Amino acid sequence: MLMNIEEIKGPEDIKTMSVKELEALSSDIRKFLIASIAKTGGHLSSNLGVVELTVALHYVFDSPRDKIIFDVGHQSYVHKILTGRAPAFKTLRQFKGLSGFQKRAESIHDPWEAGHSSTALSAALGMAVSRDLNHEDYCVVPVVGDAAMVGGLSIEALNEIGSEQRNMVIIFNDNNMSISQNVGALNETFTRLRTSKPYNDLKQDISGALSTSKAGESVLNVMRNVKNTVKKNISTNSFFTELNLDYIGPVDGHDIKSLIKTLKIAKKHRGPIVVHVITKKGKGYSFAENDTSGKWHGVSQFNIETGEVLNRLPENHCSWSEIIANTVCDLAKTNDHIVTLTPAMISGSKLEKFFSLYPERAFDCGIAEEHAAVFAASLANAGQRPFLAIYSSFMQRAYDQLNHEMARMDLPVVIGIDRCGLVGEDGATHHGIFDIQLLRALPNFILCEPKDGEEAQQLLYTGFNQQHPFAIRYPRGSNVYQKVSEYQSIPIGSWTRWRFNQESKAIVITYGCDVDRVISKASINEIPITVINARFFKPLDIEMLKECAQTKLPVIVYETDILSGGLSSAILEICNDLGINMPLVRIGIKDHFVEHGSLPQLRKVEKIDLTTLFNKITELIHHAD
Numbered sequence: 001m002l003m004n005i006e007e008i009k010g011p012e013d014i015k016t017m018s019v020k021e022l023e024a025l026s027s028d029i030r031k032f033l034i035a036s037i038a039k040t041g042g043h044l045s046s047n048l049g050v051v052e053l054t055v056a057l058h059y060v061f062d063s064p065r066d067k068i069i070f071d072v073g074h075q076s077y078v079h080k081i082l083t084g085r086a087p088a089f090k091t092l093r094q095f096k097g098l099s100g101f102q103k104r105a106e107s108i109h110d111p112w113e114a115g116h117s118s119t120a121l122s123a124a125l126g127m128a129v130s131r132d133l134n135h136e137d138y139c140v141v142p143v144v145g146d147a148a149m150v151g152g153l154s155i156e157a158l159n160e161i162g163s164e165q166r167n168m169v170i171i172f173n174d175n176n177m178s179i180s181q182n183v184g185a186l187n188e189t190f191t192r193l194r195t196s197k198p199y200n201d202l203k204q205d206i207s208g209a210l211s212t213s214k215a216g217e218s219v220l221n222v223m224r225n226v227k228n229t230v231k232k233n234i235s236t237n238s239f240f241t242e243l244n245l246d247y248i249g250p251v252d253g254h255d256i257k258s259l260i261k262t263l264k265i266a267k268k269h270r271g272p273i274v275v276h277v278i279t280k281k282g283k284g285y286s287f288a289e290n291d292t293s294g295k296w297h298g299v300s301q302f303n304i305e306t307g308e309v310l311n312r313l314p315e316n317h318c319s320w321s322e323i324i325a326n327t328v329c330d331l332a333k334t335n336d337h338i339v340t341l342t343p344a345m346i347s348g349s350k351l352e353k354f355f356s357l358y359p360e361r362a363f364d365c366g367i368a369e370e371h372a373a374v375f376a377a378s379l380a381n382a383g384q385r386p387f388l389a390i391y392s393s394f395m396q397r398a399y400d401q402l403n404h405e406m407a408r409m410d411l412p413v414v415i416g417i418d419r420c421g422l423v424g425e426d427g428a429t430h431h432g433i434f435d436i437q438l439l440r441a442l443p444n445f446i447l448c449e450p451k452d453g454e455e456a457q458q459l460l461y462t463g464f465n466q467q468h469p470f471a472i473r474y475p476r477g478s479n480v481y482q483k484v485s486e487y488q489s490i491p492i493g494s495w496t497r498w499r500f501n502q503e504s505k506a507i508v509i510t511y512g513c514d515v516d517r518v519i520s521k522a523s524i525n526e527i528p529i530t531v532i533n534a535r536f537f538k539p540l541d542i543e544m545l546k547e548c549a550q551t552k553l554p555v556i557v558y559e560t561d562i563l564s565g566g567l568s569s570a571i572l573e574i575c576n577d578l579g580i581n582m583p584l585v586r587i588g589i590k591d592h593f594v595e596h597g598s599l600p601q602l603r604k605v606e607k608i609d610l611t612t613l614f615n616k617i618t619e620l621i622h623h624a625d
């Protein structure tokens with residue numbers, strides 16, 4: 001071992017290394033990543049793919065003066081290691097530990113934060129323009145994957161970058177993979193580029209352009225020669241050059257020597273230039289290298305030798321995504337108008353089975369939430385029954401489409417809002433805690449959340465049998481799953497209740513998995529409460545609310561999402577408007593972003609755990625006595 005990975009203090013430690021030493025360092029970093037992520041879990045494959053690239057970037061550029069921005073940020077682990085954060089990898093994605101993404105508060109080497117895809121290019125343009133306005137001189141280096149590159153935001157940004165012509169080195173990290181296989185027409189275009197004349201064959205011409213420049217000639221002229229040579233050599237590359245962007249590549253992303261040469265040229269280049277780097281996702285760990293399913297993109301703890309991932313579900317449990325996806329498959333058997341869409345999350349949304357059973361009715365739209373939402377709306381308008389599976393936090397990007405297309409035209413799209421509530425280790429960018437607040441505001445929308453696997457099936461069936469936009473939200477974990485013997489529609493807006501009787505001393509209104517958790521704890525501890533399953537957030541069960549108010553019992557609304565605009569807000573609004581007198585005690589996430597950590601820890605810190613709830617219940621019951 002060249003140097004202990006944990007002793008790296010910053011990029012200056014690698015600046016004097018030879019290529020051989022950088023190669024050895026890369027190999028050590030790779031071993032470190034595998035050993036470390038095997039213990040903590042995390043985004044393995046994407047990071048294994050960018051080891052040499054990130055080493056070369058830090059060798060050539062001078063962070064933090066130069067700004068290296070990783071799109072999404074899930075592939076920034078090597079950057080973290082090279083900027084002195086290796087010792088913190090034991091705490092990766094844990095509460096108060098190292099974030100899984102770039103984080104400004106974590107390091108001066110993180111100039112930007114993300115978690116959602118395709119924002120790096122716009123961020124880079126902002127930095128480049130600000131640099132020029134301030135007459136400063138540094139490089140801006142966005143690193144964008146092939147799937148993130150074709151997200152709508154990236155294309156919008158490239159369009160402006162091509163016209164602004166600010167200095168910027170755009171690293172196009174092309175591993176021909178999204179989480180699972182990449183899709184779309186531009187991916188085909190990139191395949192042609194990938195297999196075009198490799199940059200290694202062109203470097204003679206470029207160094208020729210440099211060497212033929214006469215001594216004393218201005219740097220600008222020299223660079224103009226390089227620029228013309230770059231342009232001249234890339235005849236096949238229509239996509240980037242059509243956007244007025246210069247291009248070098250493709251370069252082997254695991255060949256440090258070629259990478260350094262290319263990056264040095266790009267660094268001196270005037271105007272925006274795209275460096276096309278071909279990498280192998282999962283490089284150096286055979287299980288991850290050979291994976292096309294997305295299993296190794298983000299993993300829990302695993303056994304390095306066997307590749308066994310250690311995240312066993314409880315007996316009879318299925319992930320919520322699978323419960324929903326299985327049900328959609330089942331309903332699609334008898335309804336051939338059911339079509340399924342996902343913006344790049346086939347594996348996360350567990351849609352593999354639907355895609356293989358009904359390939360002609362299944363659409364992976366790529367990282368394109370806005371497009372997927374309008375596409376789904378149009379399918380509904382044309383008489384199909386679309387199911388749009390989308391993570392809560394990524395759905396935020398399509399809010400205008402949910403409003404402008406789906407809600408306004410009142411189109412019967414069924415949306416499966418996956419990863420609702422706190423998701424845990426991915427943290428603030430990924431918690432799905434805003435969708436109740438957001439969808440509640442949209443006319444025509446029906447919004448619900450099942451308490452268990454059985455109710456999920458019935459609600460989904462209900463959703464496909466009505467004529468409005470219908471969203472069913474479900475969290476990241478799992479639940480008991482057994483296929484129902486018979487589908488039955490659930491009346492829209494109806495709630496259910498447990499132990500609404502004379503003995504009850506308080507009422508808890510809650511939803512989702514917490515319904516059974518609260519019931520179970522109240523039963524075990526013999527706490528005399530009524531528990532209401534508020535399975536619809538919109539519309540609400542007004543009759544049940546009126547009956548609650550009549551009891552004059554204390555009422556607690558127990559939410560595990562952002563409080564502002566959520567279920568208790570909805571209840572307060574309707575009670576106010578209908579003159580129902582029912583003061584509420586509200587438990588939920590206060591007005592701030594929640595960081596990363598395990599779910600039990602976050603629930604505790606946010607004071608939305610069962611202990612907090614039952615302490616409150618006890619206090620209210622004693623107060624009433």
Ligand SMILES: Cc1ncc(C[n+]2csc(CCOP(=O)(O)OP(=O)(O)O)c2C)c(N)n1
Nearest residue numbers: 046115116117145146147148177178179344
């Ligand atoms: C708006 C948004 N949609 C979906 C995702 C989920 N997501 C995270 S990484 C990723 C694939 C990224 O692929 P690429 O940019 O090629 O990077 P790679 O992992 O291949 O290096 C996706 C779909 C996200 N983070 N943000």
Ligand SMILES: CC(=O)[C@@H](O)[C@H](O)COP(=O)(O)O
Nearest residue numbers: 072074115298348419426476
């Ligand atoms: C980086 C990113 O956005 C995804 O990889 C995300 O981490 C997936 O989350 P799940 O593990 O919940 O599917």
Ligand SMILES: [Mg+2]
Nearest residue numbers: 145146175177
């Ligand atoms: Mg990729």
